[in-house]
Amino acid sequence: MRSLLSGETDSLKCMPIGILRLTNLRRFDKFVVGGEGPGNASYFGDAMRLEFAKMKNLLLSKLSFDGEDRKVNDEDEQLLEALHPPPSLEELGILYYRGSIFPNSLISLTNLRTLKIRWGKNCEHLPALGKLQSLEKLTISDLRRVKTVGNEFLELEGSTDYDPSPSSSSSSSSSVTAFPKFKSLFIWKMSELVGWDYRITRKDNNSIMPRLSFMDxxxxxxxxxxxxxxxxxxxxxxxxxxNCPLLQERDGEGEDWRKISHIPHLRGI
Incomplete structure (x- = not known):
């Protein structure tokens, strides 16, 4: 079996443990995480036994955390860390995740080209994705507690509070690139998001999203x-x-509109 198309099964609450023995699967369009309920000793242990990482041929997967409310939000963090998606993945969706942070295992997905994160009501920070060399497209929506996007998102080595002194700007000639192949960014329904706040040492030597061509x-x-x-x-x-009133203003807070007029190939806003 190469594909398991379970995306339209809205009532699906859990997956049978043995399903991950189908090691030739290349497309898994809905994998429901959880479903055993809080307080169950096997809840976390079963995720460990799923051995998701052994599905070395898997290219696409959507991880949907079960829709039942739980008091302990770190259960989702433990589950996602335990599942450890295989490095072969080229496309990954994470839906209804209730953790406040994302595990470091995401940056091991060295072949990932498309990532979609939706409906994370407790997430306070975006995952550290800047080192993913292959990532081309990112969709972020309904992460209700994220207020700023900062250095933790870029994952630039040596990133600290920016020091504007001449000595700091010339202290190193090394170059660091975050999101080197990144082309498309979609940000939707982020009710608390104020903006970007990057504070980076060696400002002139860092490159961020040098190939970005589409932003929504x-x-x-x-x-x-x-x-x-x-x-x-x-x-x-x-x-x-x-529907971003502070960005769409032409005066005052909307001064950024004037700053992008130089972009040569910009077709429309």
Whole structure:
């Protein structure tokens, strides 16, 4: 079997443990995580026995955490860490995740090209993804507690509070690139998100999303500023901003509109 198409099974609450013995699967469009309930001793142990990482041929998977409310949010964090998606994955979706942080195992997905994270009501920070060399497309929506996007998202080595002194800017000539192949970014329904706040030492030597060509931002009522790297880019071809009143203002808070007028291939906003 190469594909298991269970995406339309809304009532599905858990997966049989033995299903991951289908090691030739390449497409798993809905894998329900959990379903045994809190307080059960086997709840976390079963996830360990699933041995998800052994599915070395898997290219696409959506991890959907079961929809039942639980008091202990770190259960989802433990489950996601235990599952440890295989490094062969090229596309991954994480849905209804209730942890407040993401495990470090995500940065081991060295072949990942597309990542979608949706409906994470307790997430306070985005996962550290900047070192994923293959990532091209990222969708983030309904992460209700994320207020800023900062250095933890970029995962740049040596990132600290930015020191504007001349000595700090010339202290190193090494170059670091975050999201080197990144092309498309979708940000939707981030009710608390204010904007980007990067504080980086060796500012002139760092490159962020050098190939970004499409950005879609919608329903972010508190977002005030676009990231500086976007305002300096020459690769952007399409920028969409919808239902973001502070960004869409042409004066005052919306001064970023004037700063992007130099982008040569920008077709519309």
């Amino acid at each position: 931002i919608g329903n972010c009522p508190n977002m005030k500023k676009l990231p500086n790297y976007l305002l300096q880019t020459t690769t952007m071809q399409r920028l969409k901003i919808r």
